[in-house]
Amino acid sequence: MKVYHGKAVFHGIAIGQIQILKKEEKNVFRSHIDNVEQEITRMERAVSETEEQLKKLYDKALLEVGESGAAIFEVHQMMLQDQDYQESILNIIRTQQVNAEYAVAVTADNFANMFAMMDDAYMKERAADVKDISERLISVLSQEDKEEVQTDMPTIIVAEDLSPSETVQMDKSKVRSFVTRYGSSNSHTAILARTMNVPALIGLAYDEDIDGMTAVVDGFKGELIVDPDPEVLAEYEKKAAQEEEKRQLLQELKGKETVTLGGKEIRLYANIGGISDLQSVMQNDAAGIGLFRSEFLYLEKEDYPTEDEQFKVYRSVAETMAGKKVIIRTLDIGADKQIDYFKLEREDNPAMGYRAIRICLTRIDIFKTQLRALYRASAYGNIGIMFPMIISVREVKRIKEIVEEVKKELTDNGIAYGEVELGIMIETPAAVMISRQLAEEVDFFSIGTNDLTQYTLAIDRQNAKLDDFYDAHHPAILNMIQMVIENGHKGGAWVGICGELGADLELTDQFIEMGIDELSVSPSCILPIRKKIREHV
Numbered sequence: 001m002k003v004y005h006g007k008a009v010f011h012g013i014a015i016g017q018i019q020i021l022k023k024e025e026k027n028v029f030r031s032h033i034d035n036v037e038q039e040i041t042r043m044e045r046a047v048s049e050t051e052e053q054l055k056k057l058y059d060k061a062l063l064e065v066g067e068s069g070a071a072i073f074e075v076h077q078m079m080l081q082d083q084d085y086q087e088s089i090l091n092i093i094r095t096q097q098v099n100a101e102y103a104v105a106v107t108a109d110n111f112a113n114m115f116a117m118m119d120d121a122y123m124k125e126r127a128a129d130v131k132d133i134s135e136r137l138i139s140v141l142s143q144e145d146k147e148e149v150q151t152d153m154p155t156i157i158v159a160e161d162l163s164p165s166e167t168v169q170m171d172k173s174k175v176r177s178f179v180t181r182y183g184s185s186n187s188h189t190a191i192l193a194r195t196m197n198v199p200a201l202i203g204l205a206y207d208e209d210i211d212g213m214t215a216v217v218d219g220f221k222g223e224l225i226v227d228p229d230p231e232v233l234a235e236y237e238k239k240a241a242q243e244e245e246k247r248q249l250l251q252e253l254k255g256k257e258t259v260t261l262g263g264k265e266i267r268l269y270a271n272i273g274g275i276s277d278l279q280s281v282m283q284n285d286a287a288g289i290g291l292f293r294s295e296f297l298y299l300e301k302e303d304y305p306t307e308d309e310q311f312k313v314y315r316s317v318a319e320t321m322a323g324k325k326v327i328i329r330t331l332d333i334g335a336d337k338q339i340d341y342f343k344l345e346r347e348d349n350p351a352m353g354y355r356a357i358r359i360c361l362t363r364i365d366i367f368k369t370q371l372r373a374l375y376r377a378s379a380y381g382n383i384g385i386m387f388p389m390i391i392s393v394r395e396v397k398r399i400k401e402i403v404e405e406v407k408k409e410l411t412d413n414g415i416a417y418g419e420v421e422l423g424i425m426i427e428t429p430a431a432v433m434i435s436r437q438l439a440e441e442v443d444f445f446s447i448g449t450n451d452l453t454q455y456t457l458a459i460d461r462q463n464a465k466l467d468d469f470y471d472a473h474h475p476a477i478l479n480m481i482q483m484v485i486e487n488g489h490k491g492g493a494w495v496g497i498c499g500e501l502g503a504d505l506e507l508t509d510q511f512i513e514m515g516i517d518e519l520s521v522s523p524s525c526i527l528p529i530r531k532k533i534r535e536h537v
Contacts, residue, residue, distance in 0.1 A: 001232060004224040006179065006204025007467070009190040013240040014177035014199045014217040015233070016154035018210050018226070021166070028105040028138060033097050040093055043100040046140045047086070051077055053136060061168045062276050071273065072164045074300050076133050078340055085111060085130070101141050108134030132163040156215050156224075158206055172196060177217040179204055179224055184464035197524055203464075250527035253534070254285040260512060260536040267518035268530055269325065271498060275313060278320050280523035285530075288325035288382075290446065290520020291498040292317065294370065295332050303341055304366065310373035318381025327384040327423070327446070327520075330370055332356045351460065356389035361398060371406045378418035386423040386446055391430040396441045423493070427451035432480045439491020446520070447484055449499025453477050472501055478510070485515045496520055508532045 033039045054077045061070035079085065085107065092103035108131055115127040154176050159166075161182040178193050183202040193200035199219030206224070216225040216236045225232065258268045269290030270281045274297075281289065297305050297313060318326050333339055333355065344354060360367035374385055387399055403422065410417055423444035426432060428451070439445065449472065453459075456476055459466050471477075481497070488495040496518030501507055503521040508529060511519065521529060 001229045002210075002226045004204050004206055004226065006201035006222050006224065008199065008219045008222040009202055010193045010198065010200045010219055012177075012197070012199035012217075012219040013236060013243055014154075014156060014219070015236060015240055016156045016176040016215065018158050018213050018215050019155045020206075020208065020211040021157055021159035021162070028101050029099075030102040031099040033093070033099055036094055036097055039100055040090060042141070043089065043093065043103075046100065046137055047080060049140045050133070050137045051080055053140070054080065054133075057165055057168055061164075070276075071296060071299060072129075073168075076129060076164075079126075079129060080133050080137070082340070101138050104134050104137050104141070128161065128163065132165060136165070156217055158210070158224075167193075177201075177219070179206070179217060181205060184467070250531060253527050253530050256530065256534070258287065258530050258533050260533055262537060264512065264536075266512065266516065266533050267325075267496070268526055268533070269327070269496070269518060269520040270523045270526060271520050272523070275316055275320075277523065278317065281321075284523040284526040286324075286523060286526050288327070289317070289321060290325075290327050290496055290518060291386075292326060292328040293332070294328055294330060298331060298333060298339055298342075301341075304369070307369045307373045307376075310370060311376045314374055314377035314383070315380045318377050318383055321381060323382050325382050325384060327386055327421075328374060329386050329388055329425070330357070330374075331360055331366070332388045333359065351454070357387050357395060357399070358389065360387075361395065364402065367402060368406055371403060372410065375406060375410055375417040375420060376415060378420045379416040381418075383418065384421040384423060384444070386425055386444070388425045388448070389427055389451075390424040390438070391428050393434065393437050393441060396424060396438060400441070425498070426484050428455050429480070432484055435484045435487035436491055439488045439493040442493055444493050445484060445488045445495045446518075447481055447495070447497045447499065449477070449481070449497060449501035452480065452499065453501075456480065472504070473507070477501075478507075481511070482514050489515065494518065503529065505529065505532050509536055512536050 054073050058070050058073035058077075061073060088107040088110065089100070089103045092098060092106055093100060096103075111130045112127040115130065153174065155174050156177045156179060157170065157175055158179045159181070161180050162178060167178070175198065177198055178200040180200075180202050181204060183190060190200060190202060199217050201217060201219070201222055201224060204224055210226045213227050214233070216228050216233065217223075218225065218236070225236070228236065257265065259265045267287055267290075269288045270277075270284070270286035271291040271293070272278065272281060272289055273293045294310075297310055301309075314328060317328075333342065333344075342359070344359075360370075371385075374383060377383060387396075390396060400422070407417065421443040423442050423446055424431070424438060425448045426435060426438075426445050427448040431438060432452070435445065453470070453472050453474070457470065457474060459470050481501075485495045494517040495515075496502075497511065497516060498520040502511075502519040503525040505528060508519075509532070512533065519529060
């Protein structure tokens with residue numbers, strides 16, 4: 001028996017046979033080309049075919065892991081169509097008179113190195129993405145198929161790293177866990193593992209001779225136990241059965257109230273990225289939607305989504321939820337979510353740059369289009385709107401002026417709309433410190449603990465090197481949450497949490513004691529949190 005240590009990115013117990021995923025080193029040879037234009041045509045056809053493959057992967061991921069998990073393949077499509085990327089390839093073909101495969105390989109190395117050298121952790125992650133799309137493009141040019149991972153038994157996939165396309169193409173009925181040598185807690189593979197509800201470990205150094213051996217992944221301790229002793233295996237089989245029993249027992253909580261033993265009701269809502277996530281919301285019995293990430297409507301388009309396109313989506317969600325609260329966050333792009341057609345300038349520190357409400361308040365036409373769509377949809381359900389990255393009362397007052405302009409336009413045109421609660425996200429220390437004044441301007445607060453922690457601790461949450469310094473339970477964060485709840489209530493606003501901490505069972509009791517009104521979490525976390533709330537004295 002041998003035990004390897006890594007970092008868990010999703011908890012749970014998995015037992016299966018190790019399958020080491022070895023990536024074959026593809027040697028791309030440089031060949032002289034006489035007919036350059038013919039080679040460029042071949043390249044353009046390969047780009048079209050690659051794009052079709054990515055669209056199919058998106059559709060597959062959409063069905064299996066939902067819209068938020070599938071969004072990476074939209075990013076890959078945008079990267080494939082990136083003008084700088086394509087121009088680099090074509091320029092190498094033309095000036096050096098070489099084959100397209102070689103031009104793609106050189107461009108991939110150049111772009112990956114460029115991304116890897118950037119300070120921003122999100123941009124560093126793009127190095128893996130550009131390699132992934134380039135490998136796919138080379139495979140199409142070489143007429144090679146990217147093989148899916150085949151397995152006919154419960155399997156633990158072990159690899160140096162996993163690309164999103166490799167992860168999505170696996171047989172989900174057989175794969176029990178992912179274990180990688182590299183990657184971060186916010187890598188696409190880690191996100192997909194959480195979406196798929198399978199335990200996953202990163203940062204684990206392994207030996208090649210473990211391939212094919214029986215192993216256990218302990219997603220609580222962050223351990224890979226290879227060739228476990230019979231008594232150890234029996235103990236983990238018992239733990240796995242207990243975990244499954246817990247999942248089954250949680251199903252009995254469906255339809256039950258989310259009320260503490262002392263009689264306090266907590267609204268338990270779900271975070272979603274699009275319509276495809278609604279099925280999971282229903283399956284897990286959420287009382288509403290506390291965060292609808294509307295930016296995915298923009299990420300999946302090649303141009304600005306129209307008012308009608310947005311209206312149809314918002315109306316569909318409102319109607320499906322049948323009177324339950326649906327809180328839609330206005331456009332939150334910039335930082336780690338870039339969209340080509342917005343033509344945003346590159347920033348040295350995008351997390352603190354031109355993003356979210358700052359874009360909306362300086363590009364009023366885009367903002368009004370979304371607000372009109374949202375208010376039109378409010379006639380068909382119980383919609384709330386919240387605005388991200390607020391730092392001042394002045395911003396909120398300006399937002400409310402624009403909202404009134406939109407409502408007047410709709411009224412003048414005879415278009416119906418409903419009563420809409422307006423709220424803001426508390427994601428900055430500035431918003432925390434003036435939360436008493438902000439509460440008098442809005443109906444509710446939603447605390448975005450991910451960004452609040454990042455900005456308070458001055459730690460980039462996507463930088464794997466800083467994982468040991470990142471403390472979401474830092475007293476400063478918890479004190480800020482307490483302050484926001486108290487100030488919100490004093491100013492007449494109800495207060496919820498929609499960040500990762502909302503799903504942290506270690507803090508549920510403390511949040512209840514603080515006086516929290518609402519928790520909004522991933523759909524799969526709804527029932528475990530309901531259980532915790534119902535047990536609170």
